[in-house]
Amino acid sequence: MPTKKAQVTRGTRRAPATANRAANQRADAQRNRAKILAATVTAIRKNPDASVADIAAEAGVGRMTLYGHFQTRAELIEAALVDSLEQGEEVLEGVSLEGDPAEAFQRLVASSWVLVDQSRALLAAAQKELPAARIREMHESAEARMRGLLLRGQREGAFRVDLPVSWLLTTTHVVMNGAAEEVRTGRLDPDDAPWFIDAILLPAFTQDPTEAGEA
Amino acid sequence: MPTKKAQVTRGTRRAPATANRAANQRADAQRNRAKILAATVTAIRKNPDASVADIAAEAGVGRMTLYGHFQTRAELIEAALVDSLEQGEEVLEGVSLEGDPAEAFQRLVASSWVLVDQSRALLAAAQKELPAARIREMHESAEARMRGLLLRGQREGAFRVDLPVSWLLTTTHVVMNGAAEEVRTGRLDPDDAPWFIDAILLPAFTQDPTEAGEA
DNA sequence: CGCAAGTCGTATGGGGATGTATGAGATAGT
C-alpha cells in the first residue's frame, strides 16, 4: 500500500474539507479556486462528462493546479455544486413568499428556473459521482422552501388538495427542467420561459371550483 | 487503414443493417440477438453507462458473442433503441385517437408512459452515442401521433391555443418522465401514475373559458 | 451424422482518464 505516506506532501492543504471559508491562502489561489469552480459549471454544461483536463482548460489553468485545489474529481464536482447552490440560496432568500400563494409561486418560479437552468447539468454529473443522500441534503433548503409554499397554498385553498405535495413538487421540477432544455436547444426564448412555466403549472395546481366530480 | 479487410470475416453478418428481419441466421443466434437486445435495455436501466461487458453479462452471453452480432457499441445501442421503439409503435397503433380529444389524450398517455418508463434510460444512453438527428428521426412517428392529437384538440377548442403545440408536447414528455422517475425511486405507485399525469396535464391543457384576461 | 454456423476464452493493441510525483519558475505578501 504505497498510497499512504504522501497524502499531505504539498499542494493547497486547507482545513479538513469543511469550514474552509477564506482560509489563509494567497489571493491568487483563491481567485483560481473561484475560476475553477465557475469553469466546472460551464464545462459540464457544454459536455456532461467533461474530463478534469477539460475543466482545467476551461478555467485557463493547469491540470495540476486544479489537483492542488481539489484532490479528486468527486471533490471538485461536489465543491462546484455546493458553491452553485449557495449562490442560488442567496437569490432565493430575497424572494418574498408572503401574500397570495399563486403569486408567490410565480415569483419563486421566476427566480428558481434560471438557477435550475444553470446547475442542472452539474447536478446530473454529480448524481453519478456523489451519494444520493449527499445530494438530497444539499437541496434540502431549496426544496423545503417550495414545499412550504405549496403546503400553505393547499391549506388556504389556493392549490388543489387531491394530489400530494410531493407530486406538485416534482411536477414543478420537471417542467422547469423541460423549459431549460428547450431554451438550451433554442426552441424557446429565455424571456418567455417563466411565462410558459406558469401557464402550465398554475392551471394545473389551482383548485378548480367547477368540475369537482369526475366519472 | 487496417480496419478494412476483416469486416466480414466471421460472425453474424446480416443484411446491410436495414431490413434485417429474420434473416438466414440460425435459431439460437436469433435468440441470442433478442436476449442481447433485451439485456441492453435492462442493463442500461440499472446503470446508465454500462459497458459492453456488463451488457453481455446481463444477457448471459460472452462478450465476443455480442460483438458477433453488433460490431460496435453504438450499433448495439441503436439496435436496442430501434427495437424498443418498434415494440412501442405496435402498442401505440392500437390506441384510438378518435372522439373527444381529452379522452383520447388520456388513452394515449396511459399507453405511452409505460413505454417511456422502459426506454428512457436507453434513450439517454443513445443521446451520448448517436447523432441527434438520428434519434429525432426514430421518434418522429410517436411524436407525430401525439402532436396531431394535440393539434386537433386545439382546433376543436378542447385544448388551449395560447401556447404552442411544441410546448404542450414537451410538457407531456417531461411530466411522463417525471412520473417514471418517481416510480423508479418508489415514491409513486405505478398504477397511480397515469392518473397523476392526467391530473396535471388535463387542467393545464384544457381551455379555460373563465379567467381569459390576466393582469 | 457431419459440416457450417455460432459461441466463448484468452490475448493483444490502442485510447483516454484519473491520480501521483517532481522540480523549475512565477508571484504574492511582508
Place this chain on the structure above:
DNA sequence: ACTATCTCATACATCCCCATACGACTTGCG
C-alpha cells in the same frame, strides 16, 4: 527583496474500456 506559497509542464503508473484476432469448442440443421 526575500521567502513561503502557488503554478504549471512533463512524466509516469494505473485502470478501464472498446475493438480485433485467433483458436478451440459446441450446436443447430440439412
